[in-house]
Amino acid sequence: xxxxxxxxxxxxxxxxxxxxxxxxxxxxxxxxxxxxxxxxxxxxxxxxxxxxxxxxxxxxxxxxxxxxxxxxxxxxxxxxxxxxxxxxxxxxxxxxxxxxxxxxxxxxxxxxxxxxxxxxxxxxxxxxxxxxxxxxxxxxxxxxxxxxxxxxxxxxxxxxxxxxxxxxxx
Numbered sequence: 465x466x467x468x469x470x471x472x473x474x475x476x477x478x479x480x481x482x483x484x485x486x487x488x489x490x491x492x493x494x495x496x497x498x499x500x501x502x503x504x505x506x507x508x509x510x511x512x513x514x515x516x517x518x519x520x521x522x523x524x525x526x527x528x529x530x531x532x533x534x535x536x537x538x539x540x541x542x543x544x545x546x547x548x549x550x551x552x553x554x555x556x557x558x559x560x561x562x563x564x565x566x567x568x569x570x571x572x573x574x575x576x577x578x579x580x581x582x583x584x585x586x587x588x589x590x591x592x593x594x595x596x597x598x599x600x601x602x603x604x605x606x607x608x609x610x611x612x613x614x615x616x617x618x619x620x621x622x623x624x625x626x627x628x629x630x631x632x633x634x
Contacts, residue, residue, distance in 0.1 A: 488604065489604045489605070490601075490602050490603045490604050490605075490621075491603065491604065491605045491606075491607065491620040491621075492598060492601070492603040492605070492606045492607070492620055492621045492622070492623040493606065493607040493608070493609040493612075493620050493621070493622060493623065494594060494606060494607075494608065494609065494622065494623045494624050494627060495608070495609050495610040495624065496590065496594075496608040496610060496611070497610050498610065498624070499590050499594075499624065499627060499628070499631075500583070500586050500587060500590050502628065502633050503586055503589070503590070503631065503633065504633070505585075505586055506586060509582045509583060509586065512582060513575065513578060513579050513582060516574075516575060516578050517575050520567075520571035520574065520575065521571075523567065523571075524564070524567065524568060524571060527560075527563065527564045527567060528564065530560065531557070531560050531561060531564055534553075534556070534557060534560060535557055538553050538554070538557060589631070590627075590631070593627050593630045593631050594606055594623065594627050596630060597623055597626045597627050597630050598623070601621075601623075601626065603621075603623070606623060607620070609622075
């Protein structure tokens with residue numbers, strides 16, 4: 465009988481502790497990417513990234529034009545070429561194609577890296593504002609609703625208005 469009483473007492477204590485812990489949890493959500501894009505500095509940074517991207521696009525366009533011209537020339541004259549000249553032209557086209565692909569990959573990585581570098585201050589500023597609002601309003605968790613697709617979730621509050629206010633955005 466004493467054991468049953470102890471088990472019931474422990475179970476009641478766990479239920480009480482579980483309900484108490486659940487009452488302390490406050491969940492909020494925000495569309496993080498939307499917040500970052502509403503910052504005034506965002507337009508300036510995207511134009512800087514576009515200018516940076518254009519330098520690569522010009523070179524890629526030139527390489528693509530050269531590749532197309534040489535490929536067309538090869539196709540037009542292929543029937544009249546000797547085997548040695550044909551093999552040399554095919555190797556030249558393969559090398560040019562590889563150079564184009566390598567430059568395209570390098571350009572893509574460079575643009576992505578530059579974009580991340582330029583956006584880091586905006587991301588940090590946004591995260592700091594979200595953290596400050598969450599602390600002020602007592603949120604335990606803040607979810608990025610643009611990345612999270614929760615089928616079932618507890619009720620939560622949209623923090624966008626409070627964070628925009630904190631950042632001075634209208």
